[in-house]
Every structure is written in C-alpha cells, then in structure tokens.
Amino acid sequence: MTTLTLEQVSAGALEGVNLELRGGEIVCLSGPSGSGKSRLLRAIADLDPHEGAVQLDDTPQGSVPGHLWRQQVMMVPVDSQWWSEQVGEHFQPPPVGVPDALGFPADVMAWPVSRLSSGERQRLALFRALVRQPKVLLLDEPTANLDEALIEQVEAWLKAEIRRQNLVVLWVAHDSAQIQRVADRHYRLAGSQLEAVHGNH
Ligand SMILES: Nc1ncnc2c1ncn2[C@@H]1O[C@H](COP(=O)(O)OP(=O)(O)OP(=O)(O)O)[C@@H](O)[C@H]1O
Numbered sequence: 001m002t003t004l005t006l007e008q009v010s011a012g013a014l015e016g017v018n019l020e021l022r023g024g025e026i027v028c029l030s031g032p033s034g035s036g037k038s039r040l041l042r043a044i045a046d047l048d049p050h051e052g053a054v055q056l057d058d059t060p061q062g063s064v065p066g067h068l069w070r071q072q073v074m075m076v077p078v079d080s081q082w083w084s085e086q087v088g089e090h091f092q093p094p095p096v097g098v099p100d101a102l103g104f105p106a107d108v109m110a111w112p113v114s115r116l117s118s119g120e121r122q123r124l125a126l127f128r129a130l131v132r133q134p135k136v137l138l139l140d141e142p143t144a145n146l147d148e149a150l151i152e153q154v155e156a157w158l159k160a161e162i163r164r165q166n167l168v169v170l171w172v173a174h175d176s177a178q179i180q181r182v183a184d185r186h187y188r189l190a191g192s193q194l195e196a197v198h199g200n201h
Pocket of ligand 1: 012031032033034035036037038039040048
C-alpha cells in the first residue's frame with residue numbers, strides 16, 4: 001500500500017507537521033482563508049519551498065526531479081491550467097469516454113478550452129488528474145466551482161475512484177457537510193499547527 005509521510009514539515013506559518021497518509025484513505029484539511037492549506041499542498045507537490053521531509057514510500061521528495069515527483073504526487077488546484085486549444089489535447093491517449101457523473105456530452109474532447117465554464121474546467125481537471133494514475137492526489141477545494149446538484153455526484157465519483165485506485169488523498173474543503181461525507185480523517189489548520197478533528201466534523 002502507498003504511504004506518503006510528512007516529517008517536521010514547515011511551510012509558511014505551519015510548523016513541524018507530521019503526518020502519515022495511506023492509500024485509499026481520504027484526509028480532509030480545513031481552516032480559515034489564508035491559513036496555509038494551499039501552501040501545504042504546494043509544498044507536498046514540490047511546488048513551494050519548505051523545511052522537513054516528504055517521502056512517498058521509500059522515495060524522498062528531494063531525490064526526484066520536481067516534474068517526475070508531480071507525476072506521482074499530483075495537485076489539482078482550484079484554478080486548473082490548460083495549455084492547448086482543444087480539451088482532448090490535454091488527454092494522452094484520449095480517454096474512451098468521460099464518466100457520466102461528470103455530466104458532459106460525448107463530444108467534450110472536441111470542445112475548445114476557451115468555452116469551458118469554471119465548473120467544467122474543474123471537473124475536467126479532476127478527470128485529467130485521475131486518468132494519469134498518480135499515487136497521491138492533492139485536491140484543493142475540488143468542488144468549489146460546482147453547483148449543488150453536481151457537488152455530491154462528483155464527490156461520489158471521486159470517492160469511488162480514490163478507493164478503486166487506492167490513492168493517497170489530501171482534500172481541502174470548507175464545507176463541513178462535505179467533510180462529513182468524504183473524510184476518513186480530518187485536520188484543521190490552527191495557527192502554526194494541524195489539529196486533528198475527531199467525531200462530529
Ligand atoms: N509563495 C508565497 N510566498 C509568501 N507567502 C505566500 C506564498 N504563497 C502563499 N502565501 C501566503 O501564505 C498564506 C496562506 O496562503 P494559502 O494560499 O495557503 O491559504 P489557504 O489556506 O489555501 O486559503 P484559501 O482558503 O483562501 O484558499 C496567505 O497569507 C498567502 O498570502
């Protein structure tokens with residue numbers, strides 16, 4: 001089973017974070033705006049400098065070039081990046097189909113990226129990350145741009161894929177109802193520390 005280990009990680013205001021995350025388990029992170037949730041995800045993805053050690057199974061983060069690390073430890077930011085004109089050009093090889101839960105018609109791969117709404121971009125960015133089969137998914141508010149009807153549908157799909165692919169998942173969420181539905185563990189950022197939240201989230 002995949003394990004991601006954080007030992008004495010300090011990034012921004014956060015200090016000395018120790019965490020062990022296991023495949024197939026969803027760990028939610030919450031905390032006030034600006035408390036450092038995205039910054040912690042970026043540190044784990046080797047996108048921001050930090051102190052302390054991050055290790056994926058036996059591989060220390062520093063022993064692998066950043067782009068190769070991120071193939072395994074993949075972050076899906078709230079605002080995803082798109083670099084080609086057509087949606088399908090971001091998927092190599094093109095997927096056989098798009099899961100129904102994401103709510104797209106069959107021709108979505110032929111759509112120009114410029115027509116995508118923020119919610120469509122977010123759903124396609126999640127799909128793009130999952131088809132690349134990383135070992136770790138760092139999800140920054142993955143349903144932030146979705147309407148009520150889609151939130152639970154996308155959540156359920158994500159949850160099923162995470163279990164099926166045994167992914168290690170850190171999921172930043174603000175909505176306590178969502179945390180209740182998806183989290184196996186929940187930590188809140190409080191000042192410079194991560195605080196475990198037990199029972200009723
Ligand atoms: N590269 C950086 N250098 C210096 N400060 C930064 C950097 N990136 C983020 N910050 C600051 O660190 C703090 C935490 O930012 P972060 O984006 O992690 O917050 P967040 O908890 O994800 O907030 P939100 O819920 O609003 O997205 C903020 O005050 C931000 O301005």
